[in-house]
Amino acid sequence: MVISTRKAIWGYDATMTGIGMKFDYITIHETGHEWFGNSITSKDIADMWIHEGFTTYSESVFVECRFGYDEAMKYINGQRNSVSNDKPVIGIFGVNKHGSGDMYYKGALMLNTLRHIINDDAKWWAMILKYSETFRKKIIDTETVVEFFNKESGMNLTPVFNQYLRYKDIPVLELRMCKGLLCSRWKTDVKDFAMPVDVMVDGKQIRLYPTTTGWEEKFLKDVDSTDDVEVMTKKFFIKVEKT
Numbered sequence: 085m086v087i088s089t090r091k092a093i094w095g096y097d098a099t100m101t102g103i104g105m106k107f108d109y110i111t112i113h114e115t116g117h118e119w120f121g122n123s124i125t126s127k128d129i130a131d132m133w134i135h136e137g138f139t140t141y142s143e144s145v146f147v148e149c150r151f152g153y154d155e156a157m158k159y160i161n162g163q164r165n166s167v168s169n170d171k172p173v174i175g176i177f178g179v180n181k182h183g184s185g186d187m188y189y190k191g192a193l194m195l196n197t198l199r200h201i202i203n204d205d206a207k208w209w210a211m212i213l214k215y216s217e218t219f220r221k222k223i224i225d226t227e228t229v230v231e232f233f234n235k236e237s238g239m240n241l242t243p244v245f246n247q248y249l250r251y252k253d254i255p256v257l258e259l260r261m262c263k264g265l266l267c268s269r270w271k272t273d274v275k276d277f278a279m280p281v282d283v284m285v286d287g288k289q290i291r292l293y294p295t296t297t298g299w300e301e302k303f304l305k306d307v308d309s310t311d312d313v314e315v316m317t318k319k320f321f322i323k324v325e326k327t
């Protein structure tokens with residue numbers, strides 16, 4: 085592809101993964117805004133994550149197209165340390181007040197998490213394409229985005245969007261052993277939070293379905309301790325507390 089008519093800035097490696105050295109990140113980012121920002125525009129600046137979250141995510145989509153899935157996961161997870169969790173991503177409506185600067189990286193990492201919740205890449209990419217076509221040249225808000233992804237996925241993703249966008253903290257996955265079973269539960273601000281999450285046990289990927297209402301119990305052969313369980317934090321932007 086044609087990178088730019090201007091001099092490309094190679095080597096802007098904000099994610100510190102080395103991948104930023106391979107392309108001109110700002111050209112990709114600003115091109116992404118043709119879809120997310122210029123075509124699809126948020127009604128109020130409080131919902132500016134609709135521009136910046138999706139556009140930052142588009143950088144890792146570019147990386148995946150050029151260099152593959154593993155590099156894209158490295159690139160997007162290189163943004164984790166730049167998330168400050170200082171205040172909610174969504175700002176204050178009606179007073180021209182945007183939310184936290186986390187709208188960029190946390191917004192992108194939330195979308196990466198949604199991709200892995202849906203767990204069907206063909207469906208995910210079709211949804212992203214349909215999203216950009218459905219709301220082409222339209223002015224929308226967060227509720228419209230959430231409604232679209234709920235309908236297209238057939239899942240209730242509202243609690244997930246609410247935790248990442250309306251509270252400052254990300255979900256915490258608590259893991260512990262109870263009577264030989266692996267027990268998991270979410271600690272979140274959203275009361276009815278539920279989200280599947282993948283873990284690796286002995287080289288095998290297993291999906292857990294924790295909630296906030298009680299411990300989900302799962303019998304896993306060869307798991308004697310939570311140290312035997314590796315949570316797939318490259319796919320899910322969460323914190324993990326093992327006891």
Ligand SMILES: [Zn+2]
Nearest residue numbers: 113117136139
């Ligand atoms: Zn931007």
